[in-house]
């Protein structure tokens with residue numbers, strides 16, 4: 001078993017190498033440590049190594065960990081499916097939400113974002129591989145979704161997020177990430193928006209995502225070890 005500190009150092013090194021490989025400034029790329037299903041103590045260990053951004057997928061689990069870690073300066077990102085009855089807790093307890101895919105949920109998050117907090121940072125999740133069962137808005141739905149979300153006063157639209165289908169090799173892995181970058185540029189131009197966030201790439205494909213312009217890579221198992229539950 002390697003430690004979280006060693007794993008984190010290795011992932012950071014992969015990000016440095018991937019950025020260098022394509023001539024990007026590594027400072028443009030944020031590592032989001034995905035701590036779903038992992039105990040608060042694991043987050044504490046990663047925090048002690050300088051990690052500040054953490055991603056969670058389950059609201060109740062996240063709230064319990066946030067309470068246990070209230071002494072730490074952590075930026076919390078919600079990356080899981082959003083049920084309507086959980087939107088208020090998300091609006092109140094997170095800095096970022098990567099998984100907005102419907103106008104109705106966006107509206108609830110904006111309405112429920114407390115007035116004393118800054119606007120909630122939002123990414124729109126895109127079903128970029130076109131799988132019937134996967135979450136995310138279809139690319140052709142994004143124009144309307146962006147038009148609606150950009151008018152919501154308590155949300156700050158930052159960009160797009162995707163979880164593409166697993167690919168056989170890096171060339172194949174880059175295709176959906178490239179499509180994401182193209183979509184993002186089109187939407188920014190069409191709506192006059194400065195979108196600065198492309199949330200894409202995980203443990204298995206972060207190099208391909210960085211090569212195509214990822215600004216946030218979401219890494220779970222390569223930092224914290226394999227998850228016990230099938231999630």
Ligand SMILES: *Cc1c(COP(=O)(O)O)cnc(C)c1O
Nearest residue numbers: 034079202203218219220221222
């Ligand atoms: C679990 C999860 C990750 C992390 O996946 P790993 O393969 O463990 O790195 C990234 N993004 C989302 C949305 C997730 O649910």
